[in-house]
Every structure is written in structure tokens, then in C-alpha cells.
Amino acid sequence: MSGDVSDTTELQPLDLESSRVSVQIPAVRYDQQGEMSDDERIGIAMRNFVKDFGRVAAIYMESCVHCGACAEACHYYVQTGDPRYTPIWKLEPFKQAYKREASPLAPVYRLLNLKSKVTVKQLREWQELIYDSCTMCGRCTMVCPMSIDIATLVGLARHGMFQAGLVPHELWAVAERAKREGSPLGATAQVFEDRVDWMGDEHEVEMHMNEDQADYLVTMSSIEIQKYPESMAAIAKVMNAIDASWTFHSDGYEATNFGMLSGNAEWQKAMTVKIIETAIKVGAKAVILPECGHAYGALRWQGANQYGKPLPFRVMHVSEFLAELVTNGRLKLNQVDRSVTFHDPCQVSRRGGATQAPRVVLKALGVDLREMQDSAEYNWCCGGGGGVVTIHRADALRYKTFEIKMRQVNETGAQMLLSTCANCRQTFDDGQEHFHWDKTMHSLLELVADNIVETEQ
Numbered sequence: 025m026s027g028d029v030s031d032t033t034e035l036q037p038l039d040l041e042s043s044r045v046s047v048q049i050p051a052v053r054y055d056q057q058g059e060m061s062d063d064e065r066i067g068i069a070m071r072n073f074v075k076d077f078g079r080v081a082a083i084y085m086e087s088c089v090h091c092g093a094c095a096e097a098c099h100y101y102v103q104t105g106d107p108r109y110t111p112i113w114k115l116e117p118f119k120q121a122y123k124r125e126a127s128p129l130a131p132v133y134r135l136l137n138l139k140s141k142v143t144v145k146q147l148r149e150w151q152e153l154i155y156d157s158c159t160m161c162g163r164c165t166m167v168c169p170m171s172i173d174i175a176t177l178v179g180l181a182r183h184g185m186f187q188a189g190l191v192p193h194e195l196w197a198v199a200e201r202a203k204r205e206g207s208p209l210g211a212t213a214q215v216f217e218d219r220v221d222w223m224g225d226e227h228e229v230e231m232h233m234n235e236d237q238a239d240y241l242v243t244m245s246s247i248e249i250q251k252y253p254e255s256m257a258a259i260a261k262v263m264n265a266i267d268a269s270w271t272f273h274s275d276g277y278e279a280t281n282f283g284m285l286s287g288n289a290e291w292q293k294a295m296t297v298k299i300i301e302t303a304i305k306v307g308a309k310a311v312i313l314p315e316c317g318h319a320y321g322a323l324r325w326q327g328a329n330q331y332g333k334p335l336p337f338r339v340m341h342v343s344e345f346l347a348e349l350v351t352n353g354r355l356k357l358n359q360v361d362r363s364v365t366f367h368d369p370c371q372v373s374r375r376g377g378a379t380q381a382p383r384v385v386l387k388a389l390g391v392d393l394r395e396m397q398d399s400a401e402y403n404w405c406c407g408g409g410g411g412v413v414t415i416h417r418a419d420a421l422r423y424k425t426f427e428i429k430m431r432q433v434n435e436t437g438a439q440m441l442l443s444t445c446a447n448c449r450q451t452f453d454d455g456q457e458h459f460h461w462d463k464t465m466h467s468l469l470e471l472v473a474d475n476i477v478e479t480e481q
């Protein structure tokens with residue numbers, strides 16, 4: 025399939041700058057990849073949807089009681105009041121496909137036409153709902169009384185959309201680049217090695233690259249490598265401070281997974297297996313994942329399934345690793361006399377379960393932690409997850425949802441804003457610039473690295 029954008033409708037200007045009531049419903053627009061007829065596109069989408077209708081997805085599809093609780097949990101609905109952004113509505117064509125093609129009563133639905141056939145027009149309209157306006161943050165999932173995992177279903181629905189060539193073109197392009205070059209942002213193995221060297225020199229920290237054997241394989245996200253390279257020096261300082269046997273490795277360093285975000289299951293697997301095989305090759309006892317939310321979900325929660333067997337090493341988000349080090353006394357930190365608020369990355373906290381780890385580290389730093397209203401598992405998404413930050417046509421909507429974050433942060437009155445996800449950090453940086461906001465997002469890992477108490481080894 026080529027990456028050509030063969031049919032992109034013109035955008036109508038969005039007016040999302042002021043209050044919720046003034047929001048205009050955006051015109052339908054979509055991107056397409058590949059040359060194929062509408063019937064072929066529909067056929068491919070349906071076949072791939074049906075492949076994903078396992079028992080669990082089927083139960084979800086049958087369980088909605090239409091209570092509407094998910095709507096008030098979703099930053100898109102809350103900020104626009106547009107019923108199209110009701111989470112369960114975002115799955116309507118998926119549900120329609122299930123009822124007609126895979127449910128126990130599918131023959132009846134087809135015979136009596138109780139559920140009409142999904143059309144290519146519907147799929148094109150749907151693109152905006154499952155890519156531009158869903159960060160797969162899982163807040164809706166958390167409040168659903170029937171425990172319907174809408175975020176996961178959106179991820180599954182993206183599989184069929186990708187195969188049918190109905191992906192926003194920026195997301196398609198970064199996913200394809202990741203597959204081709206090993207990184208969505210041009211952080212090839214050579215670029216990575218060069219930047220590790222540069223950070224080693226710049227910060228006078230010893231870097232470990234391509235060691236044959238190591239207890240810890242340390243991975244990075246391309247956003248860190250390219251935009252926040254200090255993260256590489258920061259993790260090296262931590263590893264050296266505890267005298268760890270560790271390595272970065274040019275065979276498996278990129279932890280982001282745009283195969284997963286775009287909906288290409290094959291690319292997702294290839295990216296995951298690269299890290300797994302590198303970890304096994306160096307004999308790692310643990311893989312340390314970087315400050316990247318979806319990287320955590322991709323390896324920690326989906327890695328073994330992708331690999332087809334249990335992983336022979338631990339998988340830890342860097343905040344979990346830091347929490348373990350300060351808890352068992354291997355890492356001692358200076359006290360930081362500042363008030364801090366912490367933004368929970370959805371994929372690490374709510375979706376990943378590592379909610380307490382950063383708080384353990386913040387306690388060890390002695391900061392005055394000022395929690396936002398609706399923090400931890402209930403935190404609001406920054407609006408940039410799920411690949412949304414790459415989709416330019418979604419910018420106006422994303423900024424509208426970011427207003428929730430600014431409000432939350434401002435209310436705390438904290439001096440410092442921290443998180444443990446470079447994608448969130450990038451979304452905050454972009455929001456800061458757009459709104460001329462006076463708050464800058466900082467990295468928890470970098471704060472830790474700057475406050476290590478040096479001890480004699």
C-alpha cells in the first residue's frame with residue numbers, strides 16, 4: 025500500500041477558541057492511502073474488523089446500557105458538547121459491523137436488514153472520530169458501569185482502518201517511517217549513537233552503548249532522542265550512580281510504537297520484537313522503558329502477546345525503576361524545596377497501573393506535591409496521546425481539550441510542573457506556546473538526575 029493521500033477533503037475552519045457553546049461542528053474530512061475501489065476498501069475493513077471480534081470484544085459490543093456516563097469522562101465531549109464525541113458513539117460503525125458480520129444473530133440482522141451495511145462514507149467520516157478525537161486515554165473505560173473498554177476497542181478498530189487505507193496521513197507517514205528507518209522521527213541507529221555520544225560529552229557522563237552483556241537494557245523514545253536528549257544523560261547518571269550493568273543498544277533502542285498507534289498490527293509486532301530480541305541477546309534482567317506513555321503499554325502489557333510467550337525479563341517504566349531504587353535505598357536524592365504538581369500520563373497511570381511510582385519518587389525528593397483535582401487514575405489526558413499530536417488537522421480540537429489541563433495546573437498554584445512522558449511533554453510545550461502560557465513541563469527523570477546524592481562506590 026502506498027502512502028499517497030489520494031483523497032483529502034478541504035478543512036472547514038474550526039472555531040474552538042472561545043466557549044463550549046460556540047464550537048462549530050467540524051466538516052467531515054479524511055485521508056486515504058492506496059488505490060482501490062470503495063467496495064474493496066469496505067471489504068478489507070470488514071474482514072479486519074471481524075478478525076478482531078473475539079469473545080471479549082463481543083461482550084463489550086453487547087453490554088452498553090446507554091447510560092451516557094462515558095460522555096462526561098471524555099475531554100472531547102466535555103469541551104465541545106458535540107454528541108459525536110460521546111465515546112461509545114465513536115464505535116458505532118465497528119458495532120454495526122459486529123452485529124451484521126460476527127454476532128450470534130448476524131444472519132438475522134442481515135436477512136432483515138436490522139443493521140445496515142457499513143458504507144465507505146461512514147468509514148471516512150469515522151476516521152476523525154477514532155483518530156483525531158480519541159487519545160485512547162481510557163477515562164471513559166474507567167467510568168463505564170459495564171466496564172466496556174472503549175479505548176481498547178478504538179485500538180482494534182484502527183486495525184481495519186489501517187488495512188483499508190483510511191488513516192490520517194501524518195500518522196500513516198510516521199508509522200511507515202518508523203517501520204522503514206526504525207524511528208518515527210528520524211532517530212536512526214546512527215543518529216541515536218551520535219546523540220548518545222553528544223550527551224555523554226556535554227554532561228560528562230559515561231555512556232554504555234552496545235555492550236555484549238548487561239543487566240539492564242535502557243530504551244528511549246524518539247521524542248526524547250530528538251527533542252529532549254537530556255533524558256539520555258539523565259538515565260545514564262542514574263544507572264552509573266547505582267553502579268548498574270546497563271546498556272543502550274542500537275539494535276533495540278526505540279520504545280515508541282507507531283505501528284500500534286496507527287493500527288498496523290504487523291508493524292507493531294516488528295517494533296516490539298526488536299526490543300525483546302535485543303534484551304534477550306544481551307541477557308537483560310530488565311528492560312527500562314523511557315518517559316513515554318504508549319511505549320509502556322506496548323511492551324509491558326502487549327509485549328508477551330506480541331512475542332507469543334512470556335518475556336524472560338522484567339519490563340519497567342522508568343518511574344517504577346526510580347521508585348524501586350529510592351525505596352530500597354540504592355539511590356539517595358537531595359531534597360528539593362519546591363511545590364510541584366504532577367501530570368499522570370494516561371498510559372502509565374490509568375491504563376498502565378503505575379500511578380504510585382512517581383509519587384514515591386516525589387516523596388523521596390521532598391517536594392510539596394500539590395495534586396490536581398481529578399489526579400492519578402482520574403487525571404485528564406493532555407490531548408496529545410494516541411498519535412493525536414501528529415495530526416495537524418486535529419490541532420484546534422486538541423487545543424480546546426488542553427484548556428482543561430491549563431485550568432487544572434493553574435488551580436494548584438504549584439511552582440513546578442512535572443510528568444513522565446515525553447509525548448505529554450511535547451503536547452504541553454506546544455500548548456504552552458499556543459496559549460502563551462507561563463507553565464513549562466519538566467521531566468521527573470531529569471529532576472531526579474539533577475539531585476542524586478553522590479556516594480563512594
Ligand code: SF4
Pocket residue numbers: 097098099100110111114157158159160161162163164165174175178405
Ligand atoms: S479513550 Fe479517552 S479520548 Fe477516547 S473516547 Fe474514551 S475518554 Fe475519550
Ligand code: SF4
Pocket residue numbers: 087088089090091092093094095111112167168169170171172
Ligand atoms: S458508560 Fe458504558 S454503558 Fe454507559 S453509554 Fe458509555 S459505554 Fe455504554
